Amino acid sequence: MTETVPEALSALPDRPAPALPVSGGRRIRLQYSLTLSFFVLMALYSGVLGVLLPNQIAEFDPANKAGNLALLFAVTSVFSTLTTPIAGALSDRTHTRWGRRSPWILAGALIGSLALFGVSLMTSFASVLVLWVMAAVAYNSMQPAMTTIIADRFPEQTRGVVSGFVGAGMTAGLTAGTVVAGYLAGERVMAYGLFALAIAACCITFVVINREPPVPRTAPETFRLGVFLKSFWIDPRQHPDFAWAFAGRFTIYMGYQAIATYLLYILQDYIGLGVARANTAIAELALITFGCLVVSSVASGFLSDRLQRRKPFVFVASLIMGVAMVVPLILPDMSGMQIYAALIGLGYGSFMSIDMALMTQVLPKTEAGDEGKNLGILTTAINIPQILSPVMAAVLLNLSGNNYAVLFVAAIIFVFGSSLCVLPIRSVK
Template identity: 70%
Template sequence: MGTAKAPADNYLLGPQRMRLQLSLMVNFFLLMALYSGVLGVLLPNQIAELDEGSKANNLALLFAVTSIFSTLATPIAGALSDRTRSRWGKRSPWIAIGSLFGSLALFGVSWMTSFWSLMVLWVMAAIAYNSMQPAMTTLIADRFAPESRGSVSGLVGAGMTGGLTAGTVVAGYLAGERVLAYGLFAGAVLVSCLAFVAINREPASDAMPRRPIVWGEFFRGFWISPKKHPDFAWAFASRFLIYMGYQAVAAYLLYILRDYIGLADEASNIAIANLAMVTLVCLVTSSLISGWLSDKFQRRKPFVILGSLIMGCAMIAPLISPDMGGMWTYAAVIGVGYGMFMSIDMALMTQVLPESALGDEGKDLGILTTAVNIPQILSPIMAAILLNLFANDYSTIFWAAVIFVFASAFCVMPIRSVR
């Protein structure tokens, strides 16, 4: 167990490093904006318009089916990117092609008039976007020295967390202009990814030794023994638990505002955008400061643990005060905690990867990404079950989220290879 290694001469310095940092920040900002805007606002609105009575169950089904395919696509795409040989490098082809197919499918979603056609096109978009995401994440392990990954992760984390908020704001205000909203997200991600590949030329990989795929060995490689690699297993568990809590609330936030807080449909769209703006300020500030402090003190675990605990506290606020006051508190505190967690989590993940002479970082980081995707399957289903069992009492979702997020903090503590 140790830090993911890449040849030292692949690590970037000076203007090239800064350009790649900023490009990663922009790309992840737009990708997370797409996810939050589409999953948190546009799709829930579209699904509710198609069938108001079944909206909660249909949304849970959409999340579950999407996440099954995403969970499979992410580690497989990461493993295949490790083996990709081209003059554009190992990761760039996946970023360019994934963004193209994903954006075309996403724009098609805006024209769908049935739940099933909507789901098919969205699943296609999700597979494409999740195929390019591990390639972008792995560039942090490929191109940055381990001791500088905290600040890189902080900058990228600020972009990601800012994107999650900005996407909600944009989608909230454009919810009534569906085609424009979907087109804006799809076009922005496509242009950004193509520009990313063009201005951050990856070293060619076509001269590297080729790794033929032996399918039995290929699929066995996705099992990483918790006994042999306990830090990897604890990091996976921590990520899994925190996203089980966070996704349960995030997926149903629009319906929480309508059915728990009591806002009308139009007011809830505006409210989710306004709450997101409060979160944005806290997210970006927390991410940048946490990333800088993490590199300064060369510590990762304390920031991830504290971020998890703060997130749990945020989810208690709407339980104490089930009104907009509680939601404003939630929005601010979740921004601080999630910004701290996200900014350091990525750096920590690159430092718990199993050591490999074969260059399997893309596959291993893809596996860790499934700790985000699997909760997207389970948490909406869990939330839907809780709502059915407790007569649409949305407070049960917050209670479950608190338990999961607090449990996540305890899974970070046993990690030994990262301080």
Template identity: 55%
Template sequence: MSDNSHILHPTKTGNSVKDNPADNTLLVTGRKKRILLASLFSNFFVLLALYCGVISVLLPNHIAQIDPANKANNLAIVMTSALLFTIFAQPIAGALSDRCRSTWGRRSPWIVGGALIGGLAIFGISMTTTVAGIAVFWLMAAISLNCMNGPLATVVADRFLPENRGIASGFVGAGSTAGGTVGIIIAGYLAWNLQLGYLVFGLAIVTCCIAFVLINREPSTRTLEVEPFRWGTFFKSFWVSPRHYPDFGWAFFGRFAMFLGYQGVVTYQLYILQDYIGLSVKDANYAIGTISLITLVTLLFSGLVSGYLSDKFQRRKIFVFASSILMAAGLVIPLLVPTLNGMYYYAAILGLGYGAYTSIDMALMTQVLPGGGKQAGKDMGILTIATVLPQSFSPVLSAWMLSTFNNDYSTLFIAAIIFVFASSFFVLPIKSVK
């Protein structure tokens, strides 16, 4: 069997794509395509349910129980302590998965291994009663889950032709955003029993990833040739010059700005409901579930519809641009209406924008990879830094802003609006994608 990286840059004739089915052994069609789409939806659903449920609800509640007076600063410490170790986890795992030769293919060993270790580490968090202990177990979980997430995301580039990646990205985006919403809802109702909450999310990610690789079996790569490993070449490959690959650079910085703004509000959403809206701890945990449910409905609709329309018209940029503007508009609402109803309106508008953004952004990313995607695992991993870095950095920025502006949570919305609005303009200079 030959290397399948060439499937990422087929020859184009007009609006059609010519490919040799005999060579493209990873491509899926018909029933296998439908199963893979459903599997991607399920896996990203569970993964983001874990991330959002743990980050937005379980960790904030856990940390607040340990030290209520310093909860915001301690949450920032826990979230950022993993930064230096996890920022490069996905690109390194992606690069190693490109070179992986096994009976189960290139991506599957990383998907299963990362899920197993990550799931155990998530449950380990429940066993500790110190902020330091939480930070250590979260570091282990973050590294492992990032090593799983990178190869999993690369499946879109591996198995779908460019003209079909809008719908594939739509399923991934819908699964991610729906999972994040449901994860917050479930975590909100399990906040009374943190150990059970951590256990539910840890078991779910392990079960889902094992099922994924069994149902969507990769061909063996044991007989494929692999270039000799050289440390210098390996580490040099992680630098992608914005001058030589400007579209890749614009896509990276656009995603970075959007997630920096988005995560700054979402990470502190529980505290926003308590200290900005004025709810009790109990009411805030229930309200965060209602907010997430509203977001779920709007994002599922916008995510799947946007993915379908993007493929139909073969346009990516206009959808990413418009969705970013819509998200910025949603973030304005709590500033004008700082009430629980205002948060509900914010959730509905933000869901429409975020669902559309995530459904199209991945499709756009797969089409700006250097060299047509010959090192898709590594390059997709580099692009995920634009997601991971803001997730780690935004709590620090948010904690600094709250400290500087006398715990005024409105400053978080203002900063988020600026970053999300700015992100919409980074997509405009991209030339290789319409």
């Protein structure tokens, strides 16, 4: 049985957590099943956040759809930002016969899927908001545990390949989710149910076939709330590489989210497509992105490990993403969006695959075995933009009279800025 939160917190390790390396067939199985799990999770996020929720919200109040979507993203992301590092820290301190991470993966998937399916049955914006926040909290409790498995169970020198496969799965999932949701947008209950069932089944299977060894208890220390909360502050003066990695991730997602959040509305109000055509167009663009990002993710991960370099790949990926966002300003039609889709696939695929490996290598060297907590903090560099970017976008649209070109300009500034943040990192080549 999984321990209660106070029991888990009381077992604070006084030395680094034991390594749980895998090899041979078990390692290959773990790598591919982890890739599949992230594929399904990202498909869920992209399909729900990029297509299903925007359509549902627009039906409730077409005149205020952009503002309501921004509010949903902001509220959800506040909870997600708080949940991710706390869940990561708690998973570091969880001791069960099923290991540290597995209970969080299983519980998060099941609770999240129940709440997600409930969203499909709601008939008001307020009820959708409440249930989606519940689902997001559950999924964000699961995600840091899954991410930390890379640091737990794969040697550092192989993480580029592993991250490349996982990154390919994530980016392919973003595309697949958009395609599926785009074509099933008219069958809301079926679409939500498909995503909810897929992530639940995938995570149950993952936990069963990749049995995590039990983590032995260490001598417990007295739990102090102040000490626990203080541990979430990582001094950028003592850990500058961690701070720069956080800043780079934060800025690139500020730019990326500004476009991804409103892509359906961009196709409708900037490109000029009807509602039905916009839903199929977003699926078509996702297919273009798919081919580019899969090749980019796997190739970047392989080359990064072969050359033992991370920074150049992240730097170039940021530049490619910035160029992608320039194209719709020059060609505000479907041709421009198709070029955007191809370039964003190349850049984002490379960025996601190498960024994950980079993150595991800039973690502070502590004695507490806090990998889950620290990776959770780095994940907030994605969650915080989900709060700020849609709000920023809504304000810019309001001030500019719904001129979506302004969003592309803001996104370009942030994404190009991200490329500069990787240069000062010293501990990773």
